[in-house]
Amino acid sequence: MNKQATSNGAAAADAAAVAADIEAQRRYRLAAKSSDPQTMYQAAAWSVHNKLVDAFDKTQEYWKEKDPKHVYYLSAEFLMGRTLTNAVHNLGLEGEYAEALKNLGADMETVRSQELDAALGNGGLGRLAACFLDSMATLDLPGWGYGIRYRYGMFKQAVKDGLQVELPDYWLDAGNPWEIRRPETQFKVGFYGSLDGDKWTPSEEVVAEAYDVPIPGYKTKTCSTLRLWDALPSSELDLAAFNAGDYVKAVELKRKADEITAVLYPNDATEEGKELRLKQQFFFVSASLQDTIARYLEKHSDLSGLAEKATFQMNDTHPTIAVAELMRLLIDVHGMDSNAAWGVTTKALAYTNHTVMPEALEKWPVRVIGKLLPRHMQLIEQINTQWLASIKDHVSAKVAKEQAAKKAEAAAAAVKVAAAAASAAEGKEAAAEEAKAGEEVEEVDLVAEALKAYSIVQENQWNKDEMLVNMAYLAVVGSFAVNGVAAIHSEIIKTDIFPHFVELFPQRFQNKTNGVTLRRWLAYCNPELSALITEALGTDAWVKDATLLAKLKPFAENAEFRKRWRAVKQAKKAELAAHIKDVTGYEVSTNSMFDIHVKRIHEYKRQFMNALSIIHRYSEIKAMSPEERKKVVPRVCVFGGKAASAYYMAKKIVALVLSIAETINNDKEVGDLLKVVFLPNYNVTEAELIIPAAELSQHISTAGTEASGTSNMKFALNGSFIIGTLDGANIEIGENTGFENLFIFGIKAEEINRLREERKDFKDYDPRFIAALDLIKSGAFGRPDYFDDLVASISDMNRGNDWFLLANDFASYMDAQAEVDALYSDQEEWTRRSIIYTASNGFFSSDRTIDQYAREIWNVQPCAQP
Numbered sequence: 001m002n003k004q005a006t007s008n009g010a011a012a013a014d015a016a017a018v019a020a021d022i023e024a025q026r027r028y029r030l031a032a033k034s035s036d037p038q039t040m041y042q043a044a045a046w047s048v049h050n051k052l053v054d055a056f057d058k059t060q061e062y063w064k065e066k067d068p069k070h071v072y073y074l075s076a077e078f079l080m081g082r083t084l085t086n087a088v089h090n091l092g093l094e095g096e097y098a099e100a101l102k103n104l105g106a107d108m109e110t111v112r113s114q115e116l117d118a119a120l121g122n123g124g125l126g127r128l129a130a131c132f133l134d135s136m137a138t139l140d141l142p143g144w145g146y147g148i149r150y151r152y153g154m155f156k157q158a159v160k161d162g163l164q165v166e167l168p169d170y171w172l173d174a175g176n177p178w179e180i181r182r183p184e185t186q187f188k189v190g191f192y193g194s195l196d197g198d199k200w201t202p203s204e205e206v207v208a209e210a211y212d213v214p215i216p217g218y219k220t221k222t223c224s225t226l227r228l229w230d231a232l233p234s235s236e237l238d239l240a241a242f243n244a245g246d247y248v249k250a251v252e253l254k255r256k257a258d259e260i261t262a263v264l265y266p267n268d269a270t271e272e273g274k275e276l277r278l279k280q281q282f283f284f285v286s287a288s289l290q291d292t293i294a295r296y297l298e299k300h301s302d303l304s305g306l307a308e309k310a311t312f313q314m315n316d317t318h319p320t321i322a323v324a325e326l327m328r329l330l331i332d333v334h335g336m337d338s339n340a341a342w343g344v345t346t347k348a349l350a351y352t353n354h355t356v357m358p359e360a361l362e363k364w365p366v367r368v369i370g371k372l373l374p375r376h377m378q379l380i381e382q383i384n385t386q387w388l389a390s391i392k393d394h395v396s397a398k399v400a401k402e403q404a405a406k407k408a409e410a411a412a413a414a415v416k417v418a419a420a421a422a423s424a425a426e427g428k429e430a431a432a433e434e435a436k437a438g439e440e441v442e443e444v445d446l447v448a449e450a451l452k453a454y455s456i457v458q459e460n461q462w463n464k465d466e467m468l469v470n471m472a473y474l475a476v477v478g479s480f481a482v483n484g485v486a487a488i489h490s491e492i493i494k495t496d497i498f499p500h501f502v503e504l505f506p507q508r509f510q511n512k513t514n515g516v517t518l519r520r521w522l523a524y525c526n527p528e529l530s531a532l533i534t535e536a537l538g539t540d541a542w543v544k545d546a547t548l549l550a551k552l553k554p555f556a557e558n559a560e561f562r563k564r565w566r567a568v569k570q571a572k573k574a575e576l577a578a579h580i581k582d583v584t585g586y587e588v589s590t591n592s593m594f595d596i597h598v599k600r601i602h603e604y605k606r607q608f609m610n611a612l613s614i615i616h617r618y619s620e621i622k623a624m625s626p627e628e629r630k631k632v633v634p635r636v637c638v639f640g641g642k643a644a645s646a647y648y649m650a651k652k653i654v655a656l657v658l659s660i661a662e663t664i665n666n667d668k669e670v671g672d673l674l675k676v677v678f679l680p681n682y683n684v685t686e687a688e689l690i691i692p693a694a695e696l697s698q699h700i701s702t703a704g705t706e707a708s709g710t711s712n713m714k715f716a717l718n719g720s721f722i723i724g725t726l727d728g729a730n731i732e733i734g735e736n737t738g739f740e741n742l743f744i745f746g747i748k749a750e751e752i753n754r755l756r757e758e759r760k761d762f763k764d765y766d767p768r769f770i771a772a773l774d775l776i777k778s779g780a781f782g783r784p785d786y787f788d789d790l791v792a793s794i795s796d797m798n799r800g801n802d803w804f805l806l807a808n809d810f811a812s813y814m815d816a817q818a819e820v821d822a823l824y825s826d827q828e829e830w831t832r833r834s835i836i837y838t839a840s841n842g843f844f845s846s847d848r849t850i851d852q853y854a855r856e857i858w859n860v861q862p863c864a865q866p
């Protein structure tokens with residue numbers, strides 16, 4: 001029997017007991033007669049569910065008794081993926097469950113593959129939140145996630161006629177064994193209505209009902225929660241309407257509530273500005289704050305000390321309405337005076353920024369907030385007025401200083417002029433008098449003008465008649481800490497996004513470099529490599545203490561170890577090759593280099609540049625003699641990623657990759673020298689299969705645009721090389737791994753503004769780049785007209801003007817690619833460095849990130865059951 005089982009707080013279990021339990025779930029919970037894989041998955045999941053509930057209850061009771069400070073991670077997205085394997089492993093019961101299923105005539109692999117991903121997120125930000133929950137529980141930190149129980153998560157991507165199509169994500173259809181419905185935990189959330197002074201009477205009301213998703217830590221008794229809110233009508237039926245025979249109106253309340261939690265907005269790093277989205281944001285924020293306050297008041301008599309017991313971490317600006325909602329709850333519901341409420345609010349909230357892309361920085365029209373949440377708009381106006389008043393002296397002094405400097409400059413210039421024309425003395429005196437009077441008036445205007453740069457409420461630059469609430473500014477003013485997610489990103493937000501705020505309170509701005517959970521992203525997705533690491537280190541303690549991975553470094557020098565390392569990579573490549581065949585029909589050789597580019601499709605991530613480099617490679621191979629072809633390093637180029645449904649260019653990029661794949665893969669002359677694959681529906685589960693098989697992975701965003709990236713960390717930990725730019729966390733990965741082991745290319749972030757100004761004529765850029773574009777235009781990959789706009793976006797001064805600087809970086813990208821090929825030809829050296837990647841990147845464990853948040857922002861201590 002596994003000792004871990006008992007120490008995890010899960011019921012003592014051996015394989016026979018587990019098998020009996022699974023059978024009981026099948027027979028009674030599911031009342032199923034058959035033992036098909038889906039039934040066995042459900043039965044096993046319900047059996048694990050019960051163990052989680054035990055661990056969950058004990059943890060929550062313990063925390064209730066000890067009353068430690070908690071962190072509440074407010075996030076519109078949690079991209080969880082599958083749960084079964086993760087939960088069984090974290091509980092330390094993988095052996096028992098595998099054995100039990102075998103005894104029941106099933107097998108773990110088939111059973112686990114039945115589970116649908118919980119895809120309540122778009123990409124990086126949502127997956128980060130999921131990794132953080134795992135680390136918080138593993139570190140025994142009292143912490144909860146709070147979010148929305150979307151009935152439809154991220155759409156399912158399919159390919160039809162060479163284009164992306166979006167299908168609904170029916171993830172709840174077969175039931176969800178990983179949640180506990182809490183009908184006893186409900187809160188009312190109001191919308192719209194009228195304001196009488198500061199008294200708000202909402203005209204629409206829904207009920208938020210809690211669902212708890214237990215989050216087991218690894219090798220600990222701690223099991224925390226992700227609490228997701230569903231929306232219910234405050235009464236099922238409008239009885240008056242029903243009695244009057246108006247059935248449509250009678251069910252209107254239910255329809256309105258349903259709409260709130262119906263679907264995740266499928267936008268990654270772009271904003272839609274739809275009222276329903278704001279409604280979703282307010283809905284989950286209000287319920288979460290009410291819930292926390294209610295629990296706090298069970299133990300404390302008033303809310304003045306709330307911030308000593310709770311920190312709310314706002315995951316980007318999506319939950320930022322929390323600033324106003326916490327104020328409203330404290331003032332309107334709990335009778336606190338507004339100054340005291342502001343003190344509590346600004347001590348309880350913290351904000352993480354996850355992007356510098358202007359289109360993702362949320363700005364809600366005053367009109368929209370005013371209509372949906374009139375009291376909150378009033379509070380935001382008040383917060384803004386007080387905020388601007390509080391900094392007026394600072395801004396006046398700054399303006400005066402700037403003016404004085406200008407005057408001194410002008411005076412110096414005047415002295416020169418005066419010396420040249422001493423005779424004009426009288427005229428000068430009069431002019432000086434006049435100028436002084438003018439300056440005083442001007443200085444008042446200048447201060448008012450300067451204050452606009454600090455204002456939370458600001459004019460829409462595209463429509464002077466509209467005022468907007470800058471949610472990021474509201475978050476900065478309402479928080480005690482603001483952080484970016486990689487070292488370079490945290491600097492860029494200080495210099496480019498919030499410079500005015502940094503000048504007022506530099507100490508509020510911090511960096512917390514992202515991380516990923518080593519459980520899911522190494523131990524469980526790559527058991528073969530994990531076993532090898534554990535054997536080499538003589539312990540599996542690295543799964544919880546990632547710094548131990550550094551001890552692998554000497555093994556890079558051991559030829560026998562390298563051979564085994566390569567064998568694992570080959571096995572993972574074979575698994576991926578089988579999957580590729582299954583899904584796309586393409587056969588790829590596992591003797592080729594597996595070159596992977598998976599992430600959301602976005603112009604700034606430059607999948608298009610990779611596609612152009614592949615087109616060039618294809619042309620080169622076509623032009624070679626048979627002798628020359630023998631020297632080519634064969635490659636399989638794999639792409640994956642979803643394009644937001646309304647993102648025109650991104651959808652064309654997907655189509656382009658599919659088109660070049662079709663042409664190249666069917667070209668007999670090229671054969672295995674080059675294959676291109678687009679794997680549809682990239683999600684957490686696909687990533688778990690793809691990442692361990694990668695030899696090279698692409699992280700090639702324009703410098704200064706990718707906040708951090710987290711797949712780069714997952715690839716590095718699985719021994720994959722990185723080809724990338726000096727952007728996001730690539731830089732810190734380079735520092736840890738040694739830059740000589742990465743294939744770095746391209747411009748630096750500080751050059752981008754200048755380069756956007758100084759354009760060459762496009763015909764003067766790298767001829768290989770031009771030729772690749774010409775080949776697309778010629779129709780060599782079909783659909784010539786379809787790609788016109790895409791090609792124009794990077795080659796036409798008047799259409800896009802290559803905003804993400806593909807043309808600038810192409811030549812150095814191709815140089816880096818040539819280095820890749822050269823190194824790959826030396827498999828011993830390649831493998832040696834692959835080991836160095838895994839050994840060097842323990843820093844990117846989310847355990848380290850969360851430990852830093854806990855110490856440097858949250859001031860939350862571990863609270864583990866004895």
Ligand code: OAK
Pocket residue numbers: 122123124125126128267268269270316354355360485514706707708709710728
């Ligand atoms: C999504 C919507 C709005 C704002 C940001 C995002 C987002 O996903 N940002 C991503 O966050 C990740 C986690 O911090 C980073 O690794 C990515 O670089 C960033 O694009």
